[in-house]
Amino acid sequence: MNQGRPSQLIRVLAAAAVLFNVGGNYFLSVGMKSIGETVSLASFLPIFTNLWILLGISLLAGWLIAQLSLLSWADLTYVLPITSSAYVLTALLGAVSLGEHVSLSHWGGIFLIFIGVLVVGRTRPRTVHVAVQHTRGEAAHQ
Amino acid sequence: MKWILVLVIIACNATGDLLNAFGMRRHGEVKSFHPSALGRLIASVSRNRYVVGGIVAMMVGFFALLSLLSIANLSFAIPATAGSYMIETILARFFLKENVLWQRWLGAFLVAGGVALLSLP
Numbered sequence: 001m002n003q004g005r006p007s008q009l010i011r012v013l014a015a016a017a018v019l020f021n022v023g024g025n026y027f028l029s030v031g032m033k034s035i036g037e038t039v040s041l042a043s044f045l046p047i048f049t050n051l052w053i054l055l056g057i058s059l060l061a062g063w064l065i066a067q068l069s070l071l072s073w074a075d076l077t078y079v080l081p082i083t084s085s086a087y088v089l090t091a092l093l094g095a096v097s098l099g100e101h102v103s104l105s106h107w108g109g110i111f112l113i114f115i116g117v118l119v120v121g122r123t124r125p126r127t128v129h130v131a132v133q134h135t136r137g138e139a140a141h142q
Numbered sequence: 143m144k145w146i147l148v149l150v151i152i153a154c155n156a157t158g159d160l161l162n163a164f165g166m167r168r169h170g171e172v173k174s175f176h177p178s179a180l181g182r183l184i185a186s187v188s189r190n191r192y193v194v195g196g197i198v199a200m201m202v203g204f205f206a207l208l209s210l211l212s213i214a215n216l217s218f219a220i221p222a223t224a225g226s227y228m229i230e231t232i233l234a235r236f237f238l239k240e241n242v243l244w245q246r247w248l249g250a251f252l253v254a255g256g257v258a259l260l261s262l263p
Contacts, residue, residue: 032211033211033212047208060204068187069175072167075234076159076230076234077234077246081246100215105259106260109255109261109262113260115252116249116250117249119245120245128241
């Protein structure tokens with residue numbers, strides 16, 4: 001049961017999570033392409049001095065907070081499909097900004113994900129009981 | 143190498159999402175996004191062993207993703223790693239006891255299918 005969080009608010013947070021995720025992955029991709037292949041442990045070191053990668057990691061930290069908050073409000077089986085619109089935006093961003101090819105099958109995939117998000121978006125976000133957070137000592141339940 | 147990394151990322155994502163969902167359910171609803179409340183949230187979840195475990199799994203997946211991004215296109219890497227949708231829906235049904243309505247099965251199926259199409263060259 002949803003404990004008072006309006007679906008509209010959940011959708012706004014989901015949109016924020018999607019934007020953080022897409023932005024983070026985009027800047028990571030830009031940074032990784034500027035570094036080259038990293039298949040050994042030592043080759044990971046330049047990652048921590050690359051501004052694009054640091055920006056990407058910062059955005060993904062924002063995504064993590066939004067995602068965890070979302071999971072405290074809604075079911076995993078609601079959150080996962082809803083936030084999958086990030087894949088659509090990532091593919092489009094890759095095509096527009098990085099010059100990656102978007103084929104007919106890609107457009108088909110984008111359409112299916114869009115329909116999937118619409119279908120799940122019409123269900124009730126929460127179907128299970130969630131502990132009520134205490135005002136003081138948020139870790140009281142651990 | 144490309145597909146081994148994809149498998150690692152899928153396993154880590156599924157484990158991470160499940161642990162995070164369980165951990166945040168035990169934590170309770172997040173009430174505020176004020177900076178001080180966010181600070182308390184971060185402090186709280188850092189003591190939540192399920193969320194910590196979930197984040198560790200996601201970090202392993204993240205480094206595998208970085209490696210994948212260095213050898214594959216973004217439009218392949220991100221969609222290809224989303225093959226875990228159906229697996230996570232099944233795991234959420236049995237481990238998180240979520241009431242997975244037919245709309246959610248259909249949604250997960252459509253998203254997984256869409257992601258598979260996005261993975262095609």
